[in-house]
Amino acid sequence: MRVQSLSSEIVRFFFVLLAFLIFPSIGGAENITLQKPAVETTNFLEAEAGISAYTNVQQAVDLKKAKNAFRTIEHQTEDYIVGSVPLLDYGEEEDIHAYVHKTGWILAYYLCDEPAAKIVDWKNYGQDGKIYGTKLETGLSVLCSACQVAAREVKYYDFRCPEANKLLIVADAAYNVAEDSFTIKIPNEFLIFERSYLHCNFTSARTKSALSLDSTVISVSSLGMSSNYGILSPVQLSVDDFHIVKLGLASGYAGNIESLCAIVLVYREP
Numbered sequence: 001m002r003v004q005s006l007s008s009e010i011v012r013f014f015f016v017l018l019a020f021l022i023f024p025s026i027g028g029a030e031n032i033t034l035q036k037p038a039v040e041t042t043n044f045l046e047a048e049a050g051i052s053a054y055t056n057v058q059q060a061v062d063l064k065k066a067k068n069a070f071r072t073i074e075h076q077t078e079d080y081i082v083g084s085v086p087l088l089d090y091g092e093e094e095d096i097h098a099y100v101h102k103t104g105w106i107l108a109y110y111l112c113d114e115p116a117a118k119i120v121d122w123k124n125y126g127q128d129g130k131i132y133g134t135k136l137e138t139g140l141s142v143l144c145s146a147c148q149v150a151a152r153e154v155k156y157y158d159f160r161c162p163e164a165n166k167l168l169i170v171a172d173a174a175y176n177v178a179e180d181s182f183t184i185k186i187p188n189e190f191l192i193f194e195r196s197y198l199h200c201n202f203t204s205a206r207t208k209s210a211l212s213l214d215s216t217v218i219s220v221s222s223l224g225m226s227s228n229y230g231i232l233s234p235v236q237l238s239v240d241d242f243h244i245v246k247l248g249l250a251s252g253y254a255g256n257i258e259s260l261c262a263i264v265l266v267y268r269e270p
Contacts, residue, residue, distance in 0.1 A: 039054070051136070115194070184243050195265055221250070
């Protein structure tokens with residue numbers, strides 16, 4: 001099944017929904033705002049955390065139960081735990097970091113030197129084109145389940161960019177085709193703090209896929225299931241210009257690909 005081009009969708013969302021944080025996909029959009037959490041003991045978070053998702057369950061949390069969700073404990077006091085949490089069907093390199101406070105704050109994040117595109121839950125990207133949550137939301141669910149509490153409203157914040165108020169994910173997949181592409185244009189009214197990308201191969205053990213931006217290859221997958229992440233420069237993804245993002249066969253390979261890509265922006269909207 002080939003997911004249709006996102007070109008018209010992306011143009012429409014950028015120029016009609018400029019007032020929103022949007023997660024555009026074939027199936028629709030979701031609006032979210034970046035907002036700093038009022039969590040206790042945030043100094044270390046401001047030093048090491050990057051993009052994050054958080055919730056306040058509005059009840060006391062049993063830290064002994066919370067420990068069951070962690071792969072490793074990096075720091076623990078009587079009040080909170082910090083460590084890494086594994087995600088089902090992902091390797092250790094995709095573990096989220098987490099902060100759980102006994103007062104009910106639960107926060108999942110990737111480190112400040114990791115691109116925001118790492119949050120895209122590419123294993124749960126539907127063939128209907130919809131983005132079904134992020135890896136940070138999945139991590140929060142894992143932690144809440146271990147603590148036997150219910151997650152409440154989930155919000156996002158990037159500790160690296162306190163002035164940023166929006167996050168944009170644009171994703172597209174190619175299923176059993178030779179190539180697929182979409183066009184993106186960033187309005188010059190946006191103040192962009194980070195441009196990042198995700199490129200992953202789903203299942204093919206015989207072909208590699210390549211991710212290109214304006215005819216320049218920026219990522220080549222490994223054989224089999226794999227994912228690459230990276231940062232794009234302001235020159236590579238400039239504002240007020242149309243850019244073509246394409247998934248295709250890597251040089252030297254023939255056949256079809258099963259691959260996904262995403263462009264993620266952390267920015268401030270006027």
